[in-house]
Amino acid sequence: MQKILNLLKDPKQLAGRFITLFSLTVLMFWAKSYIVYLTQFKLGVEGWYQHFLLFINPLSSCLLFFGIAFIFKNKGQYRALLFANISLSLWLYANAVYYRFFTDFLTIPSLFAAPENAGQLSDSIIALMHPADVLFFVDTVIIAVIIFRKSLPLVKPNNYVTLRRLVFASLCVFLLNLGLAEVDRPQLLSRTFDRNYLVKYLGVYNFTVYDAVQNAKSNSQRALANADDIVGIEEFVRSNYVAPNPDYFGKAEGRNVVYISLESLQNFIIDYELDGQEVMPFLNALKRHENTFYFDNFFHQTGQGKTADSEFIMETALFPTAQGAVYVNKANNVQQALPAILRQNGDYYSATLHGNYKTFWNRNEMYRSMGYDQFFDAQFYDMSDPKNAKNYGLKDIPFFQESVPILSNLPQPFFAKMITLSNHFPFGMDPEDTDFPVGDFGDVVVDQYFQSANYLDVALEMFFEELKANDLYENSIFVLYGDHYGLSHNRNKAMARVLEKEEITPFDYAGLQRMVFMIHAPGIEGGVNHTYSGQIDVRPTILHLLGIDTKDFLSLGSDMLSPDRHQIVPFRNGSFITPEYTFVGDKIYENETGLITTLPEDIAAELQEQAKSRLRTSDEIITKDLLRFYTPTGFEPVDPSRYQYLTPTPEEVEYYQTIKSTESEPAPVQNKKQNSHDE
Numbered sequence: 114m115q116k117i118l119n120l121l122k123d124p125k126q127l128a129g130r131f132i133t134l135f136s137l138t139v140l141m142f143w144a145k146s147y148i149v150y151l152t153q154f155k156l157g158v159e160g161w162y163q164h165f166l167l168f169i170n171p172l173s174s175c176l177l178f179f180g181i182a183f184i185f186k187n188k189g190q191y192r193a194l195l196f197a198n199i200s201l202s203l204w205l206y207a208n209a210v211y212y213r214f215f216t217d218f219l220t221i222p223s224l225f226a227a228p229e230n231a232g233q234l235s236d237s238i239i240a241l242m243h244p245a246d247v248l249f250f251v252d253t254v255i256i257a258v259i260i261f262r263k264s265l266p267l268v269k270p271n272n273y274v275t276l277r278r279l280v281f282a283s284l285c286v287f288l289l290n291l292g293l294a295e296v297d298r299p300q301l302l303s304r305t306f307d308r309n310y311l312v313k314y315l316g317v318y319n320f321t322v323y324d325a326v327q328n329a330k331s332n333s334q335r336a337l338a339n340a341d342d343i344v345g346i347e348e349f350v351r352s353n354y355v356a357p358n359p360d361y362f363g364k365a366e367g368r369n370v371v372y373i374s375l376e377s378l379q380n381f382i383i384d385y386e387l388d389g390q391e392v393m394p395f396l397n398a399l400k401r402h403e404n405t406f407y408f409d410n411f412f413h414q415t416g417q418g419k420t421a422d423s424e425f426i427m428e429t430a431l432f433p434t435a436q437g438a439v440y441v442n443k444a445n446n447v448q449q450a451l452p453a454i455l456r457q458n459g460d461y462y463s464a465t466l467h468g469n470y471k472t473f474w475n476r477n478e479m480y481r482s483m484g485y486d487q488f489f490d491a492q493f494y495d496m497s498d499p500k501n502a503k504n505y506g507l508k509d510i511p512f513f514q515e516s517v518p519i520l521s522n523l524p525q526p527f528f529a530k531m532i533t534l535s536n537h538f539p540f541g542m543d544p545e546d547t548d549f550p551v552g553d554f555g556d557v558v559v560d561q562y563f564q565s566a567n568y569l570d571v572a573l574e575m576f577f578e579e580l581k582a583n584d585l586y587e588n589s590i591f592v593l594y595g596d597h598y599g600l601s602h603n604r605n606k607a608m609a610r611v612l613e614k615e616e617i618t619p620f621d622y623a624g625l626q627r628m629v630f631m632i633h634a635p636g637i638e639g640g641v642n643h644t645y646s647g648q649i650d651v652r653p654t655i656l657h658l659l660g661i662d663t664k665d666f667l668s669l670g671s672d673m674l675s676p677d678r679h680q681i682v683p684f685r686n687g688s689f690i691t692p693e694y695t696f697v698g699d700k701i702y703e704n705e706t707g708l709i710t711t712l713p714e715d716i717a718a719e720l721q722e723q724a725k726s727r728l729r730t731s732d733e734i735i736t737k738d739l740l741r742f743y744t745p746t747g748f749e750p751v752d753p754s755r756y757q758y759l760t761p762t763p764e765e766v767e768y769y770q771t772i773k774s775t776e777s778e779p780a781p782v783q784n785k786k787q788n789s790h791d792e
Contacts, residue, residue, distance in 0.1 A: 134256070134259060135182070138198060139172075141256075142171070142201065142252055143172055145202075145252055146175075149209060150317075153212060163313065166290065166314055173286040173287035176286065180275070181193060183275045194260075198253050199253055204321070207219055209246075210241045213601065217308060217416075218312055218320060219321075220328075220417065290319075291315070294315065302323065308686070328436065335738050340742040342733070347743070349730050350667050350669065354671075355677050355679065357662065357672050362660060365660075367526055368589055368590050369526050370528045370592065370659070371530075371590070372427070372594070373531050374424070374594065375533060375569060376420070376537050376599075377536050377540075377562075377600075378599070379599060379625060379627065380409065381612065381627070382563075382629070383396060383400060388550050392549075396629065399577075399631060403639065404635050405632070406633075406634070406642055406674070407642065408642045408643075408646055409641060409643060410627065411646050412645075412684070413596065413598065414433075415596070415597045415648070415685065416435060417436065418438025418440055419597045421475075421476070427594070427651040429451075430653060430666070430668030431669060435685060435732065439735060441474065444478040446735065447751075448740065449667070450751075451652055452483050454661065454748070455659075457749060458659075461526050463485050463486045463527065463529070464488070464519075465480060465529070466489045468494050468506035468534060469490065469506035469507075477758050481753035481756040489769070491507065493761055493765075493766060494512065506534050509533045509534070509573075512531075513576035514576075514579070535565055535572070536562075539561065540599070541565075547571070550564070554607040556604055559607040560607075586635060590655075592631075593629065594628060594630045595629040596628070600625070602622055605617035608625070623688060623695050623697050630651075632655075634658070644678060644680055645682050650671055651670065652670060653668060653671060653672045654673040657675075665748075666748075667740065669730060669731055681720070681724055691720065693705075
């Protein structure tokens with residue numbers, strides 16, 4: 114009794130016995146993580162069981178990572194505990210900010226792109242931050258104050274005994290967590306492609322550890338791969354090959370091909386009117402043109418690489434990886450991409466035009482593997498006037514204006530990819546760029562989207578008029594495509610007002626992943642095509658239009674104009690869409706009604722296997738770099754060393770900024786000797 118009275122007389126001694134700094138740190142961080150999970154992420158938590166799992170999953174990580182402090186002694190323990198709290202808090206906050214736009218979680222590979230891309234994306238990052246975000250670090254401040262005032266001890270027992278106990282307790286909690294998760298989601302770590310599930314059941318911190326293990330496993334898989342691994346891949350691809358439509362095969366043979374990446378342009382914007390004005394009058398007219406193929410059920414299939422992923426999919430007919438971006442992590446893989454195929458099947462010259470610098474998304478390295486003859490990056494454009502530039506590079510109108518003379522002087526036939534960037538999150542435009550009104554939907558990002566989309570439309574119209582004046586129009590085909598979504602799930606409340614719905618359901622959000630996609634081919638009769646398709650299907654479609662059969666290439670798309678095509682569109686997160694059904698997580702929606710439905714188990718399983726087998730096959734090709742063991746008939750592997758995108762000389766820069774028409778002298782195509790087709 115006397116001991117209890119003594120403790121009550123001395124609050125510090127009482128705290129030391131019952132409330133140590135370690136336990137307080139664990140409890141506060143545990144509570145913070147759970148609150149962040151509920152408020153910042155849309156994890157689809159349903160029922161008390163999943164809520165319980167969400168509640169307990171941060172505990173194992175807290176015990177383990179904060180327990181590391183007990184490796185140290187005396188003041189070192191306090192510093193280590195504070196450092197661990199700051200590190201985990203920053204990681205949690207970084208995931209929250211990343212999720213606000215990408216609806217995804219940070220992975221180890223995605224961090225590799227951060228040093229070269231973060232600076233150029235600073236406007237987007239800042240727009241995703243909110244003043245209330247200081248609450249992410251309240252517990253950190255409390256711990257720092259306690260340490261400074263020395264008002265709580267860390268813990269009483271022996272350091273290493275405590276550390277062993279904490280590691281054991283952390284392991285027990287994790288195994289309990291995983292066991293309970295397996296009851297609700299069997300084979301959680303082996304059969305899911307959706308990181309949302311992993312975070313919902315295991316937490317952000319355990320997911321990061323899992324991701325690091327998977328990344329190490331991926332690197333080892335390449336080292337252990339051999340030629341035998343390609344046999345099953347060949348059989349799968351050939352069994353799913355779709356023959357071209359004879360009515361269109363070779364219709365555009367020998368023409369120039371111009372890809373135009375329409376930054377963040379989702380298909381709902383087509384025919385949309387704001388205050389009685391068409392947002393995209395030029396594209397609306399183009400889609401109705403008799404020489405335009407307009408696909409109104411075309412979906413993006415990008416992952417964390419977004420624009421870079423869209424480029425990769427459409428030029429290789431493979432899916433992006435589940436973590437990170439192929440452009441950053443697998444740029445040295447053997448590629449059998451569109452530029453090399455066209456060069457070897459029609460003597461096409463290839464070039465990318467982009468008003469940003471060549472190192473962004475590691476493009477200069479990836480393009481060498483793909484076999485691009487030239488990369489006209491920001492160094493070839495006039496970037497001197499700040500009014501013509503955004504954080505991401507040159508605005509679309511000056512970009513197109515300065516690109517026409519470059520295109521006019523390329524050797525023909527050519528394949529040119531043009532990457533726009535003005536319609537980029539957060540979509541703010543300078544007042545002098547446009548007088549089109551902003552929206553009034555209660556979300557500044559959504560409101561600005563209509564204005565920047567209209568600016569892109571104006572730029573496109575000017576570009577097409579310039580092409581007609583330079584005699585490039587008639588002998589070319591134009592592939593216009595939205596690269597990825599621009600408005601994430603965080604904009605669903607405003608988007609419900611845009612679409613005049615009560616709310617945006619998971620079915621509606623999946624539908625919003627439809628992108629603008631048109632093939633405009635002067636002189637070739639087009640029309641509206643309702644087939645369900647994705648970016649993976651573009652390469653075989655274009656190659657067949659040019660008269661190049663794709664049967665010998667290991668591609669996972671199918672010709673969008675073929676009557677026999679596979680109408681199943683897998684997404685990188687494991688969801689997928691067919692003409693009748695939309696599969697999102699564990700839910701199946703009927704496309705006609707948008708309502709949740711059920712299917713016989715065998716039919717649902719068959720559809721799921723069709724979608725996942727494509728993703729698995731693509732992952733195996735990329736992860737193991739299997740194309741190094743397979744060369745299509747008549748195809749010569751790309752030698753990246755032949756392609757060098759050197760800094761242009763002042764004379765070259767001046768030339769490209771002053772040439773105005775096809776009557777100019779032939780362009781001094783940089784590195785033509787190094788990149789020559791005949792070399």
